[in-house]
Amino acid sequence: MGRLSPALLLPLLAVAALAAGPLVAGTFYVQLLTKIMILVVFAMSLDLLVGCAGLVSLGHAAYFGVAAYALAALSPQYEAANLWLTLPAAMAVSALAALVIGFLVLRTSGVYFIMATLAFAQMLYAFFAESGVIGGSDGVYIYSKPEALLPGGLKPFDLERTTDFYYVALAAMAGVYVLLRTILHSLFGRVLVGIRDNEQRMRSLGFQTFRYKLAAFVISGALAGLAGYLSAAQFGFVNPELLNWHRSGEVLMMVILGGMGSLYGAALGAFVLVLVEDVLGGLTTHWLLPMGIFIIAAVFLLPEGIAGLWRSGLGRRRRPAAPDPVEVATDAAAVEEAAADA
Amino acid sequence: MRDMSPGIPALSVRGLTKRFGGLLAVADVCLDVAPGEIHAVIGPNGAGKSTLINLLSGDLRPTAGSIRINGTEVSGWSADRVARLGVGRSYQRNNIFPRFTAFENCRLAAQARLPSSMRFFRPAVSIRGPQEQAEHALQLAGLDRRADLPAQALSHGEKRLLEIAMTLATSPTLLLLDEPLAGTGAEEAAGIVALLKRLAAEHAIVLVEHDMDAVFSLADRITVMVDGIVVESGDPETVRNSAAVQEAYLGTGEADHEMGAFADAR
Numbered sequence: 001m002g003r004l005s006p007a008l009l010l011p012l013l014a015v016a017a018l019a020a021g022p023l024v025a026g027t028f029y030v031q032l033l034t035k036i037m038i039l040v041v042f043a044m045s046l047d048l049l050v051g052c053a054g055l056v057s058l059g060h061a062a063y064f065g066v067a068a069y070a071l072a073a074l075s076p077q078y079e080a081a082n083l084w085l086t087l088p089a090a091m092a093v094s095a096l097a098a099l100v101i102g103f104l105v106l107r108t109s110g111v112y113f114i115m116a117t118l119a120f121a122q123m124l125y126a127f128f129a130e131s132g133v134i135g136g137s138d139g140v141y142i143y144s145k146p147e148a149l150l151p152g153g154l155k156p157f158d159l160e161r162t163t164d165f166y167y168v169a170l171a172a173m174a175g176v177y178v179l180l181r182t183i184l185h186s187l188f189g190r191v192l193v194g195i196r197d198n199e200q201r202m203r204s205l206g207f208q209t210f211r212y213k214l215a216a217f218v219i220s221g222a223l224a225g226l227a228g229y230l231s232a233a234q235f236g237f238v239n240p241e242l243l244n245w246h247r248s249g250e251v252l253m254m255v256i257l258g259g260m261g262s263l264y265g266a267a268l269g270a271f272v273l274v275l276v277e278d279v280l281g282g283l284t285t286h287w288l289l290p291m292g293i294f295i296i297a298a299v300f301l302l303p304e305g306i307a308g309l310w311r312s313g314l315g316r317r318r319r320p321a322a323p324d325p326v327e328v329a330t331d332a333a334a335v336e337e338a339a340a341d342a
Numbered sequence: 343m344r345d346m347s348p349g350i351p352a353l354s355v356r357g358l359t360k361r362f363g364g365l366l367a368v369a370d371v372c373l374d375v376a377p378g379e380i381h382a383v384i385g386p387n388g389a390g391k392s393t394l395i396n397l398l399s400g401d402l403r404p405t406a407g408s409i410r411i412n413g414t415e416v417s418g419w420s421a422d423r424v425a426r427l428g429v430g431r432s433y434q435r436n437n438i439f440p441r442f443t444a445f446e447n448c449r450l451a452a453q454a455r456l457p458s459s460m461r462f463f464r465p466a467v468s469i470r471g472p473q474e475q476a477e478h479a480l481q482l483a484g485l486d487r488r489a490d491l492p493a494q495a496l497s498h499g500e501k502r503l504l505e506i507a508m509t510l511a512t513s514p515t516l517l518l519l520d521e522p523l524a525g526t527g528a529e530e531a532a533g534i535v536a537l538l539k540r541l542a543a544e545h546a547i548v549l550v551e552h553d554m555d556a557v558f559s560l561a562d563r564i565t566v567m568v569d570g571i572v573v574e575s576g577d578p579e580t581v582r583n584s585a586a587v588q589e590a591y592l593g594t595g596e597a598d599h600e601m602g603a604f605a606d607a608r
Binding site: 185186187191194201203205208 | 399401420421422425426431433437438439440441442449450451453454455456459460461462463464465466467469508512
């Protein structure tokens with residue numbers, strides 16, 4: 001196409017820069033970046049729902065946490081679990097949870113949808129906190145990181161090594177980005193964006209919108225599970241807080257702060273939120289207050305999120321003939337005009 | 343069974359009733375539309391015309407009555423199921439995807455006729471069927487030169503045409519058009535009337551419309567509704583001369599200007 005697409009250029013630059021990370025950064029920052037890249041996977045999985053399908057879920061930590069618990073449950077006490085078995089299993093558990101919960105919550109919409117997703121996530125939180133299975137409210141340790149052992153004794157990487165884990169997280173992030181972009185431009189993705197913009201019209205055209213929303217919910221849950229699994233592996237510890245509502249709120253904040261519907265916006269949001277938290281946390285113990293001010297300022301000054309900065313900068317130089325409906329997700333003016341039409 | 347054999351009406355409605363609490367919005371309506379026929383539904387505001395369309399399209403569930411489309415009983419079906427049977431509806435207020443291009447709007451509509459859109463990997467732009475149907479629909483509506491403009495950049499009249507083009511892209515046999523001329527100027531209206539005339543050859547059309555000139559120039563049959571009840575149904579000549587219609591329209595007062603148009607159309 002030759003067009004300088006932020007959806008292509010930005011992630012390529014970012015991956016190239018991140019690939020060089022371990023060569024220049026110390027262990028602390030390599031681990032911090034690993035954590036952030038895992039959160040990027042989490043945030044992008046939520047963006048598929050919030051930004052692309054218009055489904056604002058406030059219970060996304062449930063699928064993240066369920067996969068983390070799946071790894072804890074599947075790990076032998078003093079040995080490493082096999083990554084190639086436990087990762088798909090953990091993602092399948094998350095997908096199943098998303099299928100069941102999605103089947104129920106997708107019958108609601110708007111504020112009720114937000115409340116229903118929150119309620120189900122809190123039920124799972126309460127289950128892990130109070131039932132006493134898998135460690136109860138104290139949580140449980142995972143002593144060995146999962147082993148990437150292939151048949152024949154081959155081990156392509158070792159998660160116990162910080163740099164290896166870093167590159168696995170980088171590959172997961174890049175892979176999920178490519179996967180979600182592919183999905184967005186498929187027939188399925190078009191239907192999702194149509195549902196976000198006007199679900200009633202999609203139904204009157206003949207689309208069974210519930211099925212498409214449920215499929216998106218399951219894909220999103222499975223990918224959140226990937227993030228949860230990697231996170232549990234990185235920190236070697238799971239507790240019910242992983243599923244708590246402020247985790248759901250935090251990842252939603254990343255998506256909104258970064259800019260909804262573009263995927264790279266969600267990624268930017270995750271980076272900025274964690275890094276600002278890190279910087280402020282180093283300056284003062286009362287970092288939550290400036291953090292709040294930062295978020296309020298960002299929401300007021302950047303209604304399209306951080307990704308919107310890039311888009312408007314690009315728009316000033318060259319105006320594409322027709323916006324890509326998938327990329328121009330939160331065009332405030334367009335939304336207003338649509339509202340005026342209605 | 344969806345062929346347009348002469349025996350089976352495209353649409354056959356019997357005893358259709360919709361009650362909202364104490365309000366009887368549509369009462370015992372009967373209606374037949376043959377293939378290739380334009381059947382206009384007119385009446386003052388609040389007569390139940392839009393409710394009728396919503397019942398036919400499956401957006402509302404009838405309280406009682408039967409709706410047969412090409413011989414299939416569809417009352418109680420969901421809107422998407424009715425649509426897949428070959429029913430295209432357009433809306434009184436623009437109900438398009440403003441950020442999609444005109445072409446994208448139609449392609450998405452055409453996609454609704456694929457067996458499934460649960461296809462996650464192949465780019466949508468590489469799938470030919472919907473592309474061709476979208477091009478065809480835009481051409482029919484005379485929008486082919488505006489295909490690559492975002493829908494929100496179109497003029498009001500063009501948006502009304504796009505609204506119809508989207509329903510055409512789904513290859514319907516029965517069209518339910520809710521005030522396609524709403525808010526258009528004389529020139530735009532003429533363009534839409536011309537389009538509807540062309541469409542009548544291959545579609546059965548239910549047309550709800552306030553513009554009496556358009557109604558009397560297009561309709562093969564006209565049904566007049568007042569307060570949810572059919573007061574007259576027949577060919578334009580019969581309706582024009584009906585005492586019941588005159589009384590009903592004069593009785594509502596608010597429809598004075600329509601009555602004027604009525605007289606002009608005589």
